[in-house]
Amino acid sequence: VADMVGPNxxxxxxxMRTMNEQLLLDHIRRAGQVSRADLARISxxxxxxxxxxxxxxxxxxxxxxxxxxxxxxxxxxxLYEIRPEAGFVLGxxxxxxxxxxxxxxxxxxxxxxxxxxxxxxxxxxxxxLLGQLADQLCAEVGIHRAGxxxxxxxxxxxxxxxxxxxxxxxxxxxxERPRVLTQLRQExxxxxxxxxxxxxxxxxxxxxxxxxxxxxxxxxxxGTGIGMGLVLGxxxxxxxxxxxxxxxxxxxxxxxxxxxxxxxxxxxxAAASAAGIVRAARRSGMRGPVSARNVFSAAGRGDARxxxxxxxxxxxxxxxxxxxxxVADPDLIILGGGIGQAAGFLEAVRAELRHxxxxxxxxxxxxxxxxxxxxxxxxxxxxxxxxxxxxTAAPPESTGAA
Amino acid sequence: xxxGDSTGSAIxxxxxxxxPMTRPELADRTGFSRPTVAEAVRRxxxxxxxxxxxxxxxxxxxxxxxxxxxxxxxxxxAVDIGGSNLRIAVADxxxxxxxxxxxxxxxxxxxxxxxxxxxxxxxxxxxxxxGLGPLRRVGVAAxxxxxxxxxxxxTAHNLGDDGPFDLLxxxxxxxxxxxxxxxxxxxxxxxxxxxxxxxGVATFAFLAVGAGVGMGLxHNxxxxxxxxxxxxxxxxxxxxxxxxxxxxxxxxxxxLAAEAGGYGMLAAVTAYPDxxxxxxxxxxxxxxxxxxxxxxxxxxxxxxxxxxxxxxxxTCAVFDPALVVLGGGIGSNPVLLxxxxxTVAALVPFPPRLECSALGEAASLTGALRIxxxxxxxxxxxxxxxxxxxxxxxxx
Numbered sequence: 001v002a003d004m005v006g007p008n009x010x011x012x013x014x015x016m017r018t019m020n021e022q023l024l025l026d027h028i029r030r031a032g033q034v035s036r037a038d039l040a041r042i043s044x045x046x047x048x049x050x051x052x053x054x055x056x057x058x059x060x061x062x063x064x065x066x067x068x069x070x071x072x073x074x075x076x077x078x079l080y081e082i083r084p085e086a087g088f089v090l091g092x093x094x095x096x097x098x099x100x101x102x103x104x105x106x107x108x109x110x111x112x113x114x115x116x117x118x119x120x121x122x123x124x125x126x127x128x129l130l131g132q133l134a135d136q137l138c139a140e141v142g143i144h145r146a147g148x149x150x151x152x153x154x155x156x157x158x159x160x161x162x163x164x165x166x167x168x169x170x171x172x173x174x175x176e177r178p179r180v181l182t183q184l185r186q187e188x189x190x191x192x193x194x195x196x197x198x199x200x201x202x203x204x205x206x207x208x209x210x211x212x213x214x215x216x217x218x219x220x221x222x223g224t225g226i227g228m229g230l231v232l233g234x235x236x237x238x239x240x241x242x243x244x245x246x247x248x249x250x251x252x253x254x255x256x257x258x259x260x261x262x263x264x265x266x267x268x269x270a271a272a273s274a275a276g277i278v279r280a281a282r283r284s285g286m287r288g289p290v291s292a293r294n295v296f297s298a299a300g301r302g303d304a305r306x307x308x309x310x311x312x313x314x315x316x317x318x319x320x321x322x323x324x325x326x327v328a329d330p331d332l333i334i335l336g337g338g339i340g341q342a343a344g345f346l347e348a349v350r351a352e353l354r355h356x357x358x359x360x361x362x363x364x365x366x367x368x369x370x371x372x373x374x375x376x377x378x379x380x381x382x383x384x385x386x387x388x389x390x391x392t393a394a395p396p397e398s399t400g401a402a
Numbered sequence: 403x404x405x406g407d408s409t410g411s412a413i414x415x416x417x418x419x420x421x422p423m424t425r426p427e428l429a430d431r432t433g434f435s436r437p438t439v440a441e442a443v444r445r446x447x448x449x450x451x452x453x454x455x456x457x458x459x460x461x462x463x464x465x466x467x468x469x470x471x472x473x474x475x476x477x478x479x480a481v482d483i484g485g486s487n488l489r490i491a492v493a494d495x496x497x498x499x500x501x502x503x504x505x506x507x508x509x510x511x512x513x514x515x516x517x518x519x520x521x522x523x524x525x526x527x528x529x530x531x532x533g534l535g536p537l538r539r540v541g542v543a544a545x546x547x548x549x550x551x552x553x554x555x556x557t558a559h560n561l562g563d564d565g566p567f568d569l570l571x572x573x574x575x576x577x578x579x580x581x582x583x584x585x586x587x588x589x590x591x592x593x594x595x596x597x598x599x600x601x602g603v604a605t606f607a608f609l610a611v612g613a614g615v616g617m618g619l620x621h622n623x624x625x626x627x628x629x630x631x632x633x634x635x636x637x638x639x640x641x642x643x644x645x646x647x648x649x650x651x652x653x654x655x656x657x658l659a660a661e662a663g664g665y666g667m668l669a670a671v672t673a674y675p676d677x678x679x680x681x682x683x684x685x686x687x688x689x690x691x692x693x694x695x696x697x698x699x700x701x702x703x704x705x706x707x708x709x710x711x712x713x714x715x716x717t718c719a720v721f722d723p724a725l726v727v728l729g730g731g732i733g734s735n736p737v738l739l740x741x742x743x744x745t746v747a748a749l750v751p752f753p754p755r756l757e758c759s760a761l762g763e764a765a766s767l768t769g770a771l772r773i774x775x776x777x778x779x780x781x782x783x784x785x786x787x788x789x790x791x792x793x794x795x796x797x798x
Contacts, residue, residue: 168751216629230720232626239722240605241752249719249750251712254642266719267749319640326638327619327720329628358638359630 020045020053025062025390028082033066035077054080062086062389082106087149087389090137090188091377092130093197094155096171096224099129100371103137104378106149106385112140113371126175127183134188149385152193152377153184154200156225158242166194168246170225170265193384198245199236200376201368202229205334206236207379209372210364216330219366220247222317223337226269230328248273250323253316256280272316274339280309296342314345318352325357336366409434409442411783414451414471418496418779422455422468443469450535451475451782471495474535478778479526479577480771482543482586483507483519485560485613489767490522492530495538495782497775501529512546512558512567520576527577537579538781541774543586543766544569547631552583560613582777586610587634588625589769590759591618594727596772598760606725607717608759609636611710611733614663619721626721637662641712662709664732670702685732693737707738711745718750729759 027042028034036054040047057063058080066081084107093100100115114136116129130153138145157169157176165178174180184192195203202219205211211219211231219229228245230237238244246266253271254262258279261270270276274292281290284305286298298306317340321333335346346365354360366372412432417423423431429439446452446469453472475495482489485507492501503526508518519542527537546558546565556565573581591608594600600608600620608618617634619626626633641662664685671682677698682688691699710733714726728734728742736758747753761768 228720232621237621240724240754241722243718243750243752244720244722246722246751247719249715251641251715251749268719322638322640323716324720325632326635327617327633327717328626329630329633329635331629356638356640358635359632361629 018053020049021057022390024050024053025057025082028063028080029386033079033081035069035079037077039080084109085143087385088141088143088147089378089381089385090134090148090151091374091381092133092151092153093200093371093373093377094126094130094153094172094175095197098370099126099133100374101130101133101137102371102374102378103141103143103148104382106382106389108378108382110375110378112137113374114140115370125183127180127187130184131187149388150191150193150381151188152195152200152381152384153188154195154197154373154377156197156227158196158246159194168243168265170248170269193381195377195380196227196229196242196245197373198227199229199238200374200380201336201366201372202231202334203236203376203379204368204372205229205366205376206231206234208375209366209368210332210334214331216328217332217334218245218321218324218328218330219334219336220317220321220324220340221337222272222335222340224274226266226273226320226337228324230324230330232328232330247320247324250320252319252323256312256316268316268320272313272320272339277309277313277339280312281306284309292339296339296345300343310345311348313339314348315352317345318349318356321349321353321361321363322356325353325359325361329359330361332362332364334364334366336368336372341365407442407445407786409438410446410786413439413442413446414782415779417452417469417471418775422470424466424468426466428469445787447472449786472535474533476536476538476778476782477530477534478538478771478774479523479540480543480767480774481519481523481540482767482770483515483545483561484586484766485545488515488519488522489764490526491767491771492526492534493771493775494534495775495778497771499771500534501526507561510562512555512561512563512565512569515561516567516569516572520572523573523576537577538778539579539774540573540577540581541589541770541772541777542569542573542581542583543589543770544583545586547635548583548585549631555583580777580781582773584625584769584773585616585618586766586769587616588618588627589773590729590761590765591620591625591727591769592772593761593765593768594729594759595620595623597768598765599727599757600725603725605721605723606727606754607634607714607721607723608727608729608765609710609714609717609733610730610765611663611728612730613665615710615713615730615733617713617717619717619723636713636717639713639716641709641716662706662713666709667702667706667732670705674698674702689735689737703737704741706732707741708745710738711742711749714742714746714754714756715749718746718752718754722752723754725755725757727757727759729761729765731763734759734762 023043036050040050063080064083066079068076068078070076084105087106089104091102097118098115102110102113104110116133156172157166160167165181166176169175198221205219211217216232221227226248228247230245248266248269250268252268254267257271277292277295278290281295295306295309299310346363350363413428416431425440425443429436450472452469455468455470457467477494480491488505488507490503491499493499544555545560546555548555553568553570554566555569587610594608600606605621610616615637617636619634667685682691688699692703743756759765
């Protein structure tokens with residue numbers, strides 16, 4: 001699902017679980033709450049075997065009694081569930097101005113959430129700040145950092161194995177230095193998982209958003225930066241170099257972008273990101289403190305120059321979506337980011353796309369807020385944490401699953 | 403419960419792609435015991451699928467018999483329906499081609515072309531006679547979008563037909579064997595993975611440039627088809643094209659489609675003011691004028707290469723392939739490659755490897771042969787009679 005940064009480090013020291021334990025854990029996770037008799041029926045194991053395994057799982061803290069089933073004839077059945085505290089996932093999001101994070105348990109419940117602003121005066125290491133954020137999140141839940149099963153960091157850029165560093169980090173250029181990765185591994189351990197931030201947002205859409213029930217979709221984020229997370233066949237598609245969805249590099253809008261900016265972060269991103277809108281506003285003669293936000297609000301108030309800039313932006317974004325359709329043809333396009341989620345923007349994009357694309361995908365505005373990247377990291381980390389906590393080879397003397 | 407004869411199908415799948423082998427060699431390769439293999443070989447020989455390939459010389463002691471796929475085990479037909487040519491190949495089950503024919507595509511519209519294709523298939527069956535055994539499968543490369551039903555084709559522009567048109571029924575009526583269809587560009591991509599540059603490459607794209615442009619995208623051996631079958635329809639990329647944006651009457655699909663490829667190049671020749679000397683009337687003439695140094699011709703060939711570079715850069719930004727193979731009548735011309743490479747490298751951070759097709763004009767036909775062989779072999783494996791207990795007892 002995501003980049004494993006660094007060598008494939010063997011999972012931490014853990015108890016060996018038998019095949020039977022693993023089998024029952026999977027059933028319990030799927031069922032949520034389940035009785036001993038139900039487990040015996042679903043797993044085809046004998047009731048005494050199920051009892052033995054449950055005792056072991058309870059003793060090792062993976063499973064707990066959640067209550068009893070009442071209201072049915074016969075004696076009340078004891079129900080078992082996964083103990084949420086059996087594992088923790090830390091999700092972090094590194095932005096230019098904000099660092100966000102959340103700590104979730106093995107049941108997928110978010111237990112603490114926080115964010116902090118990167119001080120403008122500089123001199124603060126983002127890695128150290130992320131460490132502080134992690135400490136704070138753990139303290140709120142009452143666990144030590146060592147109790148985190150899996151940490152996932154959503155970040156701009158992609159992992160470049162040749163340099164063993166991040167690349168294409170856009171506005172976070174300092175993040176591309178190889179020592180950043182070294183420091184991150186020191187702070188969060190070698191098992192740290194890195195996910196591109198837009199890919200993480202796409203994973204959040206798949207887990208909790210519009211992407212839940214579709215085979216394929218593209219999460220297209222247009223804001224201060226531009227990127228896309230592509231889900232094909234229900235899985236995040238990353239490409240040969242991890243650069244799939246780097247749509248900022250589409251050769252679109254050359255005439256309206258800045259040539260230097262285009263070389264640095266791609267033709268389309270230079271033209272259509274917030275900086276591109278500000279440049280277009282200056283060209284059209286708008287004065288004073290111009291931002292993408294106030295161009296959009298001026299357009300909303302009926303300012304003709306601003307409206308023209310927004311209309312051009314909609315055409316440009318429609319062209320990018322058309323490119324995505326002609327190459328990958330997903331079922332659904334989800335628009336996100338400060339510009340992508342602006343009021344009325346989707347309708348303008350849809351009207352342009354109708355003229356451009358050979359087939360029309362469904363278009364929707366992301367309903368996820370600023371925590372999307374963190375939530376996507378938690379979703380990616382949860383599967384991983386589950387594997388770490390439960391999956392182990394059966395010991396040689398094991399009699400197998402049945 | 404294993405259906406059919408698993409030893410038999412393992413033996414067949416080894417021998418499809420190898421030199422003749424002895425029974426002990428087959429036992430080593432398939433992992434089945436020698437008696438089991440010996441019995442399965444006997445059954446395959448009895449059913450006409452294997453034959454003895456003579457004995458190997460030079461060894462000491464007993465001379466072992468080698469076995470191979472019987473020359474009369476059956477055959478497949480591959481067809482490539484193109485806008486200017488229909489190609490057909492007859493191959494045995496090992497993929498060796500015995501007959502290859504080509505005809506100019508006559509008439510316009512899918513109906514007429516389908517009738518001509520059916521005639522051509524019947525002629526190939528007649529010409530093959532009984533020398534290769536029974537016809538087992540026909541694979542067809544078609545120029546339009548093939549619907550999910552596997553029968554219907556639409557937007558076959560180079561047949562002058564928007565469809566939808568049921569292409570399968572008239573072809574099925576021509577032969578007594580299953581017929582399978584796929585898009586010609588997708589099949590060219592599969593062919594490139596089978597016998598070309600993409601062997602062993604997990605993620606790649608095949609960019610076909612002929613009269614128009616189209617792309618086949620492959621990830622882990624599977625063709626990416628898209629939610630509406632439009633994946634790889636790169637003719638509709640909204641690129642800054644030969645027609646300046648300000649001069650377009652609208653953002654019409656047809657205009658966008660006309661930009662890259664042969665139609666677009668010839669349109670650009672027509673639109674070119676004051677062509678020095680005789681104006682080229684075909685793409686071949688245009689390329690040969692470019693080769694002799696006619697500046698206008700060179701300019702248009704470079705513009706085409708640039709346009710293809712933009713198409714590939716767009717593909718990289720979305721799909722990030724490790725390799726892009728350029729094929730088709732125009733795309734496989736290596737003269738385009740330097741400008742294509744330069745354009746892509748200037749635009750995207752991780753440029754893919756770029757190659758001209760190793761298969762040239764035969765790419766789609768080769769892909770059609772591949773799906774015909776796959777189908778025929780699957781049918782054979784599924785249809786083998788199961789090993790009977792009595793047969794096993796005899797073997798031991």
